[in-house]
Amino acid sequence: MDKVILGKTGIEVNKNGFGALPIQRISKKDAVYLLQKAFYNGINYFDTARAYSDSEEKMGAAFEYTRDKIIISTKTAAQTAEDMWKDLDESLTKLKTDYIDIYQFHNPSFCPKPGDESGLYDAAMEAKKQGKIRHIGITNHRIAVVKEAIESGLYETMQFPFSYLAADADLEIVEACREADMGFIAMKGLAGGLIHNSACAYAYMAQPQFAHVAPIWGVQRESELDEFLSYQVCPPQLDGELLAEIEKDKEQLSGDFCRGCGYCMPCPAGIEINNCARMSLMLRRAPQEGWLSEEWQEKMKLIKNCLHCGQCMSKCPYGLNTPELLAKNYEDYKTFLK
Structure with missing residues (x-):
């Protein structure tokens, strides 16, 4: 089973992370079953966010008694220090834990830094001093913010969209994180549902140049989880057939297309x-x-x-x-x- 070290955090995770955004769409019973099945089959990294409705609550129910055996990252979309503390306390309560392994600023439009007007980074540092969080990370879709975060040296992990549909600018970000010894967490490995062959996505991430990349796969159904678990036993090879499918997807999906991230929402005209x-x-x-x-x-x-x-x-x-x-x-x- 492939492992990934998340940069300077020193955290070792299975290269098959569980993205817990989709479990907000299923029952608590089904979510707990999926999460525990993932854990008992070797997955040790689970990513969620305060913004994912009841995802944290379901994760807390699943791992209350196995907390010390897993890595949890969650996120805050707070714009002020006061709201960050509220989010953090709520996350700790919902997750039924007294610490969070990686606490991430959730797609901010700027790069939080010590002494800025938001007070976010200073608050995170205080939370770290108190032992409520162990590492500070950031997630983003904006290249400019991502570059600033990497260059700042303030963050231990970066969560960024990455798949085989990545543009050259995205690949530069992946390499910059490796050079900075910054943990790279790949979200949207299936490009928001546009990539249908998970074996292609998994094999692409498994290439040697991405040894430092830790993908988190959004899982909602047991069949989806079973696919990724099967790759741990029998990893798909990036052979001619898979390469041909990847090239076909790149051809069809090149240029400007909506990734479905939802940051444009809500729409005042009610358009989804x-x-x-x-x-x-x-x-x-x-x-x-x-x-x-x-x-x-x-x-x-x-x-x-x-x-x-x-x-x-x-x-x-x-x-x-x-x-x-x-x-x-x-x-x-x-x-x-x-």
């Missing part, structure tokens, strides 16, 4: 941007029936109500022209209804 702006891709890469339901037809119609207010564009970490993408996707969508 993070799905509507990539509908064309989903129709071609997933069973169409679900996306062509009456419910989704109504959701797509809301695109006509776009206010062109620019809020979504200003919040998009990838700099996409979201209104334009929405319009294109809606026109394409209507062709599937004929």
